[in-house]
Amino acid sequence: MKPEDVHKSGPILSMNSVEVLYNSVMLAIKGVSIEVPHGGMVALLGSNGAGKSTTLKAISGLLTAERGKVSRGEIRFDGNVIGDSLPQERVELGICHVIEGRRVFEHLTPDENLEAAAPMSLSRGRVASEKARIYDYFPRLGERKTSLAGYLSGGEQQMLAIGRALMTQPRLLMLDEPSLGLAPFLVAEIFEIIKRINRDHGLSVLLVEQNALAALDIVSHGYLIENGRVVMHDTAERLKANSDIQEFYLGGGQARSFHDIKHYRRRKRWLS
Amino acid sequence: MDIAYLSELAVNGALTGLLYSLFALGLVLIYKSSSVPNLAQGALTMLAAYVVLALSRQLGFPLWLAIAATTIIMFFAGLGVEKVALRRMAGRPIVMILMMTLGLDIFIRGSTLAVWGGTSRSMELGISYDPLFLGPILLSRINLAGAGVAIALFVAFLLFFRTRHGIRLRAISDDYIASWSIGISVEHGVALSWGMASVVAVASGVIWGEIQGVDQSLSQLLLKGLTVAVLGGLDSIAGAILAGIFLGVVENVGSSYLDSIVGGGSRDLIVAAVLIFTVMLRPHGLFGRHDIERV
Ligand SMILES: Nc1ncnc2c1ncn2[C@@H]1O[C@H](COP(=O)(O)OP(=O)(O)OP(=O)(O)O)[C@@H](O)[C@H]1O
Ligand SMILES: [Mg+2]
Numbered sequence: 431m432k433p434e435d436v437h438k439s440g441p442i443l444s445m446n447s448v449e450v451l452y453n454s455v456m457l458a459i460k461g462v463s464i465e466v467p468h469g470g471m472v473a474l475l476g477s478n479g480a481g482k483s484t485t486l487k488a489i490s491g492l493l494t495a496e497r498g499k500v501s502r503g504e505i506r507f508d509g510n511v512i513g514d515s516l517p518q519e520r521v522e523l524g525i526c527h528v529i530e531g532r533r534v535f536e537h538l539t540p541d542e543n544l545e546a547a548a549p550m551s552l553s554r555g556r557v558a559s560e561k562a563r564i565y566d567y568f569p570r571l572g573e574r575k576t577s578l579a580g581y582l583s584g585g586e587q588q589m590l591a592i593g594r595a596l597m598t599q600p601r602l603l604m605l606d607e608p609s610l611g612l613a614p615f616l617v618a619e620i621f622e623i624i625k626r627i628n629r630d631h632g633l634s635v636l637l638v639e640q641n642a643l644a645a646l647d648i649v650s651h652g653y654l655i656e657n658g659r660v661v662m663h664d665t666a667e668r669l670k671a672n673s674d675i676q677e678f679y680l681g682g683g684q685a686r687s688f689h690d691i692k693h694y695r696r697r698k699r700w701l702s
Numbered sequence: 703m704d705i706a707y708l709s710e711l712a713v714n715g716a717l718t719g720l721l722y723s724l725f726a727l728g729l730v731l732i733y734k735s736s737s738v739p740n741l742a743q744g745a746l747t748m749l750a751a752y753v754v755l756a757l758s759r760q761l762g763f764p765l766w767l768a769i770a771a772t773t774i775i776m777f778f779a780g781l782g783v784e785k786v787a788l789r790r791m792a793g794r795p796i797v798m799i800l801m802m803t804l805g806l807d808i809f810i811r812g813s814t815l816a817v818w819g820g821t822s823r824s825m826e827l828g829i830s831y832d833p834l835f836l837g838p839i840l841l842s843r844i845n846l847a848g849a850g851v852a853i854a855l856f857v858a859f860l861l862f863f864r865t866r867h868g869i870r871l872r873a874i875s876d877d878y879i880a881s882w883s884i885g886i887s888v889e890h891g892v893a894l895s896w897g898m899a900s901v902v903a904v905a906s907g908v909i910w911g912e913i914q915g916v917d918q919s920l921s922q923l924l925l926k927g928l929t930v931a932v933l934g935g936l937d938s939i940a941g942a943i944l945a946g947i948f949l950g951v952v953e954n955v956g957s958s959y960l961d962s963i964v965g966g967g968s969r970d971l972i973v974a975a976v977l978i979f980t981v982m983l984r985p986h987g988l989f990g991r992h993d994i995e996r997v
Contacts (some may be wrong), residue, residue: 493880497793521885529883535876535993539867545866546873547884557866598885 433562440509441465442602442634443489443525448503450484451494458484460658461503468604469632471625473645473666475675476655482638485606485655489636490527491517507602523550524601528594528608530638534586536580540590543579547597551668556576564593567623585616592620596627602634607639617641619647646670710839711955717845719950722809724852725906725927726934726942727859728841733936734747734875735895736788738796741803744924746900750776751825751907751916765827773904778902784893792889811921825908832863832976848909856943859898871893871895875937889959929977935990945988949976 443466450459459481463604466472487493488500494517505512508521525607535543542563548557565572568589574582579590588608595603605624607619627633627650639645646652646666654662654675671677723874725747732740740746750772757768762841787806791799826988827844835839862868875880880889910920934941953972960968 433944490883492879492882495793495882514886517882518885518887521883526885529880533877533880533883535873537876538872542869542872544883547871548866548888549885550866594884685771 441506441507442468442470444506445485445489445637446504446506448485448488448505449499449501450481450488450498452484452496453580455503458498458658459488459655461502461594462655462660463659464636464653464660464663466634466636469628470651471628471632471635471637471640471649473649473652474636474638474655475640475642475645475652475669477558477640481658482655483606484658486527486529486606486636487533489520489604490525491515491520492527492529494668521600524599525602525604525646526595526598527604528591528606530606531610532584532591534579534582534587534590536578538579539576540579540586540593541575543590543594544597547594549599560597560599564596567591567596567627569580584619584648585612586676588612588616588620589623592624600633602636604636604638606622606638607640609635609639609644614644617644621645624648642669642675706838708955710902711958713839714842714845715882715951715954716947717842717849717950718954719762719930719944719947720849720852721845721909721946722923722926722930722949723934723943723946724848724902725923726930726946727852727855727939728902728906729927729931730860730934730937730939730942731895731899731902733931735871735874735892736799738799738803738902739928739931739936740899741800741924742783742806742810743899743903743927744921745807745814746776746780746903746912747907747923748916748918748920749779749814749907750900750904750910751920752814754908754911755823755825755916756818759823759911769906773804773901776900776904777897780898781893783900784896788892788896789889807872808919811918815918822915824915827908827912829912844909844912848913848988851905855902858940859875894981897930900960906985908986910980917946920932926973929973929980933976933987935987937991938989943990948988949973951997952976 436627445462445464447461447463448459449457449461450536452458460479462485463474464474464485472484474482484498486640487496489505493499500514507525512520512523535546538546541561544561545557548560552560565575570586571589571593574586574684579587582590592605592608608620612620624635628635637645637649646669652666653660654663655670662672664672720730725743728743728746729739734739753772753775754768757771758765763771783806787802788799791802829844830848831843834843834846862870870886871891871894873886874888878888906923907920910923914920926949930946931942933949934945953969956972957969960972
């Protein structure tokens, strides 16, 4: 089930059999291998606790904040092993992780949120033009740029979190469940903008979602991760057509019954 | 009691209060970046005063140069303390970090006692003790000068927090994991706040050293400083300023009434009452941040 397209210049991100340990004992992902091609959009799907966020944290280096550690495997960005460099060094390389749950700086204005993320090496003028570019993508933010970010709506906060990440001038943007708790029309709006940025600037995107339906509409490939392992990898088209995925993931991320999940897990073991 | 005397008490109380605020500013700076009240702030203040004296008396620097050099030394000492003692504590329970600052406090007090002994030394800034009259009100020149320095520092820090570096520090105090995720070096930000708090310790050490002499009791400013910081909300500079003025006025006016009744010593009781009632009734202080909750 390999995607058929050939990566011309090698992938921008490749993860090879990566294992992550939390607190030196809890094995959260067990040999995950994924690739994101240059300028590509890839989804990482899976249910609660599958290891999606852990995978992103391994890439961004935020694992250290939670006493987690890559215990095996390697992660390459642009062909170079990133090893155990600091999160800020990875941001400088061009990796930016929009963490789960929005996490805007609530006591700062949206304008200040964006400014906080601008690399110190950018001139004042560049910071202003970059902010203008973000407000161009997210006009709603521009209208509220001087109120405290904590008072923005959920959708506006998600836009701000994405805009803030874009201020770091990333080449790989990783989004952790941007659709969480948002109305479908907002999800569509935000995904449309992500798609546009990907098209305009060739920004590579790794999108973590439980909302598989929405995600598979904008990405070219997807990985399905379950219990810390990749259990399926295919083009978005084929994943959408896959009966397992349809049955269990295309519901749009609502809570599924325990029975369904167990049923699914049983099948998964059988499949993989 | 007549109105002139009352206003003299109030004005002088406010000036002293601004000096409490100056001390509390150091606590606020560190609390903002690392959510821990630095129990060593009093010891740092005392250390700064001793270093100024050592440079000017023992090495013969002119006083202004001694103060300038101490500012630089203390800035780097603050960075060093954070790097050596605090950074490895990241992610540990807050109470352990608090204990670490207590350990630092004891260590600095012990070392200064060993090096400079227990006798009180005077700062000798050269500010005259002649009375200064504002209309009918008698003012202390050193308190007035100190209040001026305090206000200048407050303004400087309020402006600093609007710069790009300052915004990044505020981001760290909001959410350090989100700060990491966008490439802010949280470690450097926290270190910078220790450096700045140590610089504030120089200002407050010099002024308080002039007022009450340089000895171990200088470190006990921590108690009033903490009261002011807590009343001001721990993470708010403006809160610390207003809380300091409030405490200074209440303490000065209140004790002049109460001392005649209880026969002295009521200052500490008033400070204790302010601290206890703040914690009981307004745990976020007058200006502390509540978590923003949207409806
Ligand atoms: N900080 C942590 N310490 C210990 N275990 C953790 C930690 N964070 C996650 N885990 C565990 O690692 C596993 C994977 O968690 P992860 O957060 O990556 O899942 P996820 O796929 O993002 O789930 P969700 O959809 O709920 O966000 C889970 O079993 C979880 O309990
Ligand atoms: Mg997650």
